[in-house]
Amino acid sequence: MILGVIADDFTGGTDIASFLVKEGMSTIQLIGVPEASDPTPDADAVVISLKSRSCPKEEAIKDSVAAARYLKSQGCKNFFFKYCSTFDSTEEGNIGPVTEALMKELNTDFTIFSPALPVNGRELFNGYLFVKGLPLHESPMKSHPVNPMHDSNVMRLVEMQSSIKCGLVNDKTVKTGSKAILDAIAKLKDEGYNGAVIDAIDDADLYTQGEAFKDMILVTGGSGLGMGLAKALLTSSQDVKEAQNKGRPNYEKTIVLSGSCSAMTNAQVAKYKESAPSFVVNIEKCVISDEKTDEYANEVCKWAVENSKEKAPLIYATANPEALAKIQKEYGAKASSLAIENFFYKLSAKLKEAGFKKFIIAGGETSGQVTKALKVKGFYIGPTIAPGVPWVKAVNEDISLALKSGNFGEIDFFNQAQGKF
Ligand SMILES: Nc1ncnc2c1ncn2[C@@H]1O[C@H](COP(=O)(O)OP(=O)(O)OP(=O)(O)O)[C@@H](O)[C@H]1O
Numbered sequence: 520m521i522l523g524v525i526a527d528d529f530t531g532g533t534d535i536a537s538f539l540v541k542e543g544m545s546t547i548q549l550i551g552v553p554e555a556s557d558p559t560p561d562a563d564a565v566v567i568s569l570k571s572r573s574c575p576k577e578e579a580i581k582d583s584v585a586a587a588r589y590l591k592s593q594g595c596k597n598f599f600f601k602y603c604s605t606f607d608s609t610e611e612g613n614i615g616p617v618t619e620a621l622m623k624e625l626n627t628d629f630t631i632f633s634p635a636l637p638v639n640g641r642e643l644f645n646g647y648l649f650v651k652g653l654p655l656h657e658s659p660m661k662s663h664p665v666n667p668m669h670d671s672n673v674m675r676l677v678e679m680q681s682s683i684k685c686g687l688v689n690d691k692t693v694k695t696g697s698k699a700i701l702d703a704i705a706k707l708k709d710e711g712y713n714g715a716v717i718d719a720i721d722d723a724d725l726y727t728q729g730e731a732f733k734d735m736i737l738v739t740g741g742s743g744l745g746m747g748l749a750k751a752l753l754t755s756s757q758d759v760k761e762a763q764n765k766g767r768p769n770y771e772k773t774i775v776l777s778g779s780c781s782a783m784t785n786a787q788v789a790k791y792k793e794s795a796p797s798f799v800v801n802i803e804k805c806v807i808s809d810e811k812t813d814e815y816a817n818e819v820c821k822w823a824v825e826n827s828k829e830k831a832p833l834i835y836a837t838a839n840p841e842a843l844a845k846i847q848k849e850y851g852a853k854a855s856s857l858a859i860e861n862f863f864y865k866l867s868a869k870l871k872e873a874g875f876k877k878f879i880i881a882g883g884e885t886s887g888q889v890t891k892a893l894k895v896k897g898f899y900i901g902p903t904i905a906p907g908v909p910w911v912k913a914v915n916e917d918i919s920l921a922l923k924s925g926n927f928g929e930i931d932f933f934n935q936a937q938g939k940f
């Protein structure tokens with residue numbers, strides 16, 4: 520194994536995995552930490568996807584350290600803690616605490632924070648994160664249902680969450696080259712820093728970062744750095760098609776499930792509804808009780824079977840910021856999001872029983888629930904649908920999935936995913 524990745528959610532895991540595969544690294548993604556007795560994964564890169572992004576820091580630390588220990592036991596020397604390119608972690612978030620715990624576990628005294636993903640509009644300049652040209656706290660991320668972002672300064676976010684003293688390597692230094700980056704880090708270390716945010720405004724910056732950090736035991740960041748690191752770590756050129764083969768999708772009964780309320784998913788849902796059968800989830804029916812949710816999931820599954828024609832039917836809870844604020848006021852933010860997640864969990868198990876084999880899912884948490892319900896243990900990473908969204912094929916079931924991060928993909932994504940790959 521060349522690289523071990525600990526991803527804090529499912530779509531985040533498939534996102535980085537797709538960039539690794541695109542550089543020619545054969546990659547397998549595992550759901551949660553495997554048992555020691557499970558077969559050793561045979562791939563250049565192993566991505567362990569957790570569901571730790573929004574959970575209390577103690578739980579996130581426990582799961583992330585367990586993942587690091589497993590990777591270590593498989594001979595891994597290069598570790599990557601993958602979180603969202605929009606940081607998705609408020610003052611109370613766990614990126615800082617998990618990073619500190621991983622540094623301790625891996626016995627290293629310095630790491631870097633590099634969330635940028637320019638191909639999807641997430642750029643870092645002077646330590647400030649921008650989303651499609653807007654500072655993070657002014658972007659649609661300000662009204663995220665679980666992690667609303669109110670600060671765009673990544674150094675400040677890291678220091679608010681942890682005891683890491685976090686400096687900056689700015690874009691001017693990155694553009695000077697990998698040696699300049701390492702010199703800047705040596706200087707920061709002398710000044711007592713044990714972490715640094717690294718700017719990147721384009722892919723070239725990320726390849727330079729990969730070159731600089733290929734010998735760093737632990738790096739943290741988004742899938743952009745994964746691309747840079749994969750290129751730097753691979754010693755010979757690889758056959759990308761070959762690396763993607765095991766993850767190519769089957770062509771069977773397909774369903775689209777959307778539990779993301781991101782701006783892009785709202786637009787994608789609106790577009791897809793124009794030409795495909797669609798069903799909007801009634802939150803009221805999901806908050807009453809587990810039993811009622813189960814009954815409701817049966818009803819919705821029946822609708823999906825009856826409406827499974829040429830185009831895959833869409834079932835969505837996706838709401839715009841105003842509608843979401845109203846729901847959250849009425850039922851509570853946590854209670855409503857958990858109720859929707861529980862609904863998608865129940866529904867997907869029923870859809871599988873009803874013969875659906877291809878799942879296109881929007882939203883990281885939602886993908887986590889669906890994957891769990893489908894009893895998928897891991898995936899082979901296949902061809903890319905949009906930057907950061909590959910088709911993946913379950914290692915233990917005849918099921919293909921496209922797990923889309925909330926804001927990823929173009930407006931016609933749900934149609935594109937149903938094309939030929
Ligand atoms: N109508 C709704 N009312 C309340 N909560 C909702 C509604 N629709 C979705 N949610 C909740 O919002 C959350 C969306 O998170 P999810 O991770 O699935 O999407 P995302 O944050 O846009 O994606 P990503 O993490 O990949 O960027 C989930 O917990 C989901 O249950």
Ligand SMILES: O=C(O)[C@@H](O)C(=O)CO
Binds near residue numbers: 534603741742924
């Ligand atoms: O980094 C990203 O933007 C995505 O992989 C993600 O983590 C969103 O859930």
